[in-house]
Amino acid sequence: MFLFVLKGLLRDRSRSFFPVLIVSAGVLVTVFLIAFMSGYLESMVRQNARFDTGHLKIVTNAYAEKLSQKPYDLGFIDSEAEFEQWKQDFPSVRWTPRIYFGALMDVPDAEGNTLEQGDVFGMAIDLWDPSAVQDIHLSEALVQGRIPQAPGEILLSEELFSKLKLELESTVTLLGSTLYGAMSFQNYIISGTVSFGVHALDRGGIVTDIKDARLFLDMEGGASEYFGFLPSGIYDDGEAQEIKREFNAKYNDEDDFAPVMLALTDQNDMGFMLRYAGFALGLITVIFILIISIVLWNAGLLNSIRRYGEFGLRLALGEHKGHLYRWLIIESLAIGVVGSLIGAALGIGVIQYFHVHGVNFAAFTQDTSMMVENVVYTTLELKNLLLGIIPGLVSTVLGAMLAGIGIFHRNTAKLFKELET
Amino acid sequence: MKKILLIILPILLFAGTIPAITAAEILSKVDENMIAKTTKSTARMIVETRRATRTMSTVSYAKGNDIAYTEYTAPAREKGTKMLKIKDDLWLYDPSTDRVIQISGNMLKQSVMGSDLSYEDFMDEVELAKTYTATLQEDTVYDERSCYVLSLAAKTDNLAYSKRVIYVDKERLVPLYQELYAKSGKKLKTMRMSKVTKIKQRWYPMQVVFKDELKSGSGTTMIIDEVSFDIKIPDYYFSKAILRK
Numbered sequence: 001m002f003l004f005v006l007k008g009l010l011r012d013r014s015r016s017f018f019p020v021l022i023v024s025a026g027v028l029v030t031v032f033l034i035a036f037m038s039g040y041l042e043s044m045v046r047q048n049a050r051f052d053t054g055h056l057k058i059v060t061n062a063y064a065e066k067l068s069q070k071p072y073d074l075g076f077i078d079s080e081a082e083f084e085q086w087k088q089d090f091p092s093v094r095w096t097p098r099i100y101f102g103a104l105m106d107v108p109d110a111e112g113n114t115l116e117q118g119d120v121f122g123m124a125i126d127l128w129d130p131s132a133v134q135d136i137h138l139s140e141a142l143v144q145g146r147i148p149q150a151p152g153e154i155l156l157s158e159e160l161f162s163k164l165k166l167e168l169e170s171t172v173t174l175l176g177s178t179l180y181g182a183m184s185f186q187n188y189i190i191s192g193t194v195s196f197g198v199h200a201l202d203r204g205g206i207v208t209d210i211k212d213a214r215l216f217l218d219m220e221g222g223a224s225e226y227f228g229f230l231p232s233g234i235y236d237d238g239e240a241q242e243i244k245r246e247f248n249a250k251y252n253d254e255d256d257f258a259p260v261m262l263a264l265t266d267q268n269d270m271g272f273m274l275r276y277a278g279f280a281l282g283l284i285t286v287i288f289i290l291i292i293s294i295v296l297w298n299a300g301l302l303n304s305i306r307r308y309g310e311f312g313l314r315l316a317l318g319e320h321k322g323h324l325y326r327w328l329i330i331e332s333l334a335i336g337v338v339g340s341l342i343g344a345a346l347g348i349g350v351i352q353y354f355h356v357h358g359v360n361f362a363a364f365t366q367d368t369s370m371m372v373e374n375v376v377y378t379t380l381e382l383k384n385l386l387l388g389i390i391p392g393l394v395s396t397v398l399g400a401m402l403a404g405i406g407i408f409h410r411n412t413a414k415l416f417k418e419l420e421t
Numbered sequence: 422m423k424k425i426l427l428i429i430l431p432i433l434l435f436a437g438t439i440p441a442i443t444a445a446e447i448l449s450k451v452d453e454n455m456i457a458k459t460t461k462s463t464a465r466m467i468v469e470t471r472r473a474t475r476t477m478s479t480v481s482y483a484k485g486n487d488i489a490y491t492e493y494t495a496p497a498r499e500k501g502t503k504m505l506k507i508k509d510d511l512w513l514y515d516p517s518t519d520r521v522i523q524i525s526g527n528m529l530k531q532s533v534m535g536s537d538l539s540y541e542d543f544m545d546e547v548e549l550a551k552t553y554t555a556t557l558q559e560d561t562v563y564d565e566r567s568c569y570v571l572s573l574a575a576k577t578d579n580l581a582y583s584k585r586v587i588y589v590d591k592e593r594l595v596p597l598y599q600e601l602y603a604k605s606g607k608k609l610k611t612m613r614m615s616k617v618t619k620i621k622q623r624w625y626p627m628q629v630v631f632k633d634e635l636k637s638g639s640g641t642t643m644i645i646d647e648v649s650f651d652i653k654i655p656d657y658y659f660s661k662a663i664l665r666k
Contacts, residue, residue: 062471073472073535106522114523173520175513175528180473181535182498185515185522218498256471 019332019399020339023392026292027343028350031388033284035351035378036359041277043376045235045264047198050136051123053267054227055235056093056243058086062256063224067267070100072217073179074256075224082259083226089250090243092231096132097223099124099213103176105156105206107164116164120156120174120204124213135229138194138207144168145192148209152186155207158193166190174206178218186216197375228261237265237274285391292395297402325404332400333393340392344385354378444555447569450594451587452550454623456486457650467642468536477534486546488659499534503664504543511540514664521664536641537610537633541581552576553585563588563597564615582609593617593624608634620648 049055059067062074076082087095100123107116126132127148133139138147143158145168156166166172171187178184188208195202214220230239240263247261265271314324358375442450460483468475478495489506493499501516511524529541549555553573561570568588575583584602589595599612610633614626625648632640657663 073470104522104528106520108520112519113521117523117525117528119527173515173518173522175515175522177532177535178498180475181468181470181532182475182477183502183513183515183534185518185520187518187520 016335016338019335019396020342022292022295023336023339023396024343024346026288026395027340027388027392028346030284030288030391031344031347031385032350032354032378034281034384034387035347035380036354036376037277037281037284038379038381038384039355040376041274042379044273045270048268048270049229049235049264051196051198051201053262053264053270054225055230055240055264056228057262057267058095058226058228058247058259059224059262060257061252061254061260064260064262067262070224072099072101072219072224073177073181075099075179075219075222076226076257076259077179077219077222079223080221083223086226086247086251086259090228090247093228093243094131094231096126096129096135096227096229097210097225098227099210099217099219099222099224101176101213101217101224103174103216105160105204106173106175107166108171108173118160118164118204120160120206121201122174122176122206122208122213123201124208124210127207127209135227136196136207141194141196143193143195145190148191148207151209151212152188153191153209154188154212155192155194156190157202157205158195159202160204161190161193168192174216176216178216179222180218182218184216184218186212188212235264237263240264281387285387289391289395289398292392293398293402295399297399328400328404329397332396336393336396339396340389343392344389347385347388348380351378351380351384355380442569444557444569444571445550447557447571447589447594448550448553448555448573451589451596452548454593454595454625456548457483457623459484459652459654460648460650461652461654462645462648464643464645466534466536467644468534469639469641470535471638475535482654482658484654484659486548489543489546490658490663493534505659505661505664506543507659511543512661512664519665521661532633537631537636537638538641539581542610542631547580549573549585549587552580558586560591561588566597567591568597590617590624595624595626597626610634620650623650 060074060076063071066074083095083097100121103120103122105118105120106114109115123136125136133147138155142155145155148154154172156172167190169189169191171189174184174186174188176184194205194207196205208216210223214222228243230236244261244263244266247259252258252260265274311324315321355378358377360375460481462481462483464479464481466477466479468477475496477493477499479491479493481489481491483489487506487508489504491504493502503514505512505514511529513522513524514520515522524540530539532538533540533543547553552575554576555571555573558570558572561568567590569591571587571589573585573587582601583604584606586600586602587596588598590597595614595617596612597614597617599614600608601610601612603609610631612632613630614628615630616627617624618627619625625645627645627648629643630640631643657666
């Protein structure tokens with residue numbers, strides 16, 4: 001019966017062309033939006049995990065209170081033994097220490113006086129641990145020069161490097177404060193430049209080895225944060241929350257400097273963002289269904305007027321109103337299937353293009369501190385296609401159901417009278 | 422007799438309402454106490470943080486209120502660090518890197534040695550009578566001393582604090598308490614002066630507690646152990662050459 005209906009629709013293109021066009025366009029837009037949003041979210045989670053939150057993070061209670069300020073003066077000191085214990089307690093999680101700090105970078109002239117200055121945001125990682133280097137994709141981010149190979153070497157953001165017209169292997173001085181608030185000065189050699197594709201970091205970031213940062217900030221054996229990454233490499237909130245509960249039950253107490261574990265969704269409003277994104281995806285689907293339903297309802301009404309005689313004749317010949325109504329719905333389902341498949345096929349093409357080339361957001365992220373890659377790639381997943389196709393089918397059926405109600409308002413007794421005209 | 426009464430009575434009546442001293446005069450007297458042609462002092466700065474309490478020692482030389490040179494003498498990590506302010510410029514010298522670094526822009530708002538003072542506070546030691554317009558408020562008693570209360574409004578836009586409220590000891594004409602406000606009206610800092618001592622002809626507070634009202638903690642205490650005024654200080658103390666010396 002479905003094939004029979006489909007054949008009828010294909011032969012009478014005036015019945016199918018416009019609705020198929022609308023459903024295809026709607027499904028195309030929805031599939032692309034869902035794939036884009038999904039890609040955007042994945043980028044945000046990935047970037048936050050790499051640079052800011054980890055999948056899990058251990059900080060002190062006092063640090064957690066002012067987490068967004070990254071107050072390294074409230075971080076851990078002499079915590080190497082504890083860190084080893086935590087690694088033994090949670091061996092499936094890969095742990096790595098980090099220090100984030102702010103400083104003034106001063107470029108000297110030939111006489112050692114200030115020539116240029118710039119504020120920098122420092123990220124110290126264990127540069128001798130290949131996994132820690134890979135975590136932030138440091139090799140890929142390297143624009144020129146080399147990764148530090150000796151103490152006292154740093155990587156500088158390419159943007160700041162160009163702005164200050166510096167040269168590789170030149171010496172700069174960092175001026176900051178130690179953990180205890182004392183003034184701290186340290187000379188560093190710029191071994192290379194980096195661009196992470198994250199504007200917040202590329203504006204004025206430096207990457208240094210954690211041992212150098214400990215020396216600069218007087219944080220012997222310490223870290224401001226210990227990052228943890230789940231074994232799969234993909235964030236799983238359920239798993240992360242379970243590990244967090246176990247850790248905090250064992251180690252957290254009321255002391256200012258007691259360790260406390262945070263999951264990714266506990267930081268940077270990520271929990272809210274992910275919940276909100278789920279809500280937004282649902283909203284897009286509902287809005288799509290409503291708009292397409294209204295358009296198709298309208299198309300169905302126009303179609304009913306055009307097929308007024310046909311329906312009247314069929315009713316006059318004894319076809320039941322319910323049967324005719326169901327027929328219309330099957331017709332709409334056929335339109336929905338064809339339209340959705342065309343829309344999805346076109347969508348795959350568009351998604352595939354942006355999955356490879358991405359959408360460049362650099363112009364929009366210049367003034368934000370959000371951890372999103374400058375280029376966002378759409379995700380090509382079956383569930384995203386289904387999320388677009390299902391509303392395509394629902395909307396066509398809903399549109400036909402609304403338009404077909406008119407059938408029940410036809411008065412069978414007057415049909416021949418109507419058909420005469 | 423009636424004529425004499427007619428002349429004396431209004432004078433006696435108005436005498437109660439005319440203040441003995443104006444707000445501008447009070448400010449000038451305060452400046453006379455606080456600013457000397459030259460000043461040499463040794464002081465300790467006690468900084469309390471959530472983690473620890475640190476004490477730093479300094480020797481400072483000043484010419485008027487816009488040229489000053491400070492050298493940190495303890496503890497070991499800070500020893501040899503020097504700071505030179507000449508009008509609107511501020512330089513730091515660090516012996517470990519042998520670098521002279523000029524402090525400007527955003528950095529001026531940063532804390533000095535983790536204290537409640539910013540570099541801007543060092544730059545902002547202004548002559549109050551010249552830079553603020555004072556209005557006398559209702560008198561108060563502060564720290565068991567009878568005080569004038571002055572509300573100061575900045576005459577120009579380039580000051581770190583556009584408004585100040587200052588309690589001035591009536592008898593000794595030194596400030597005992599100050600509130601410093603931003604242009605928005607937000608209270609940024611408070612200063613509590615105590616241990617007012619007479620040194621030659623002037624009164625001078627030997628202890629000041631600075632409190633950054635936007636930070637938690639109990640503030641930074643500056644204790645002046647020794648101070649001498651109007652002494653001869655060689656000119657090179659106020660030149661960049663002193664930094665690397």
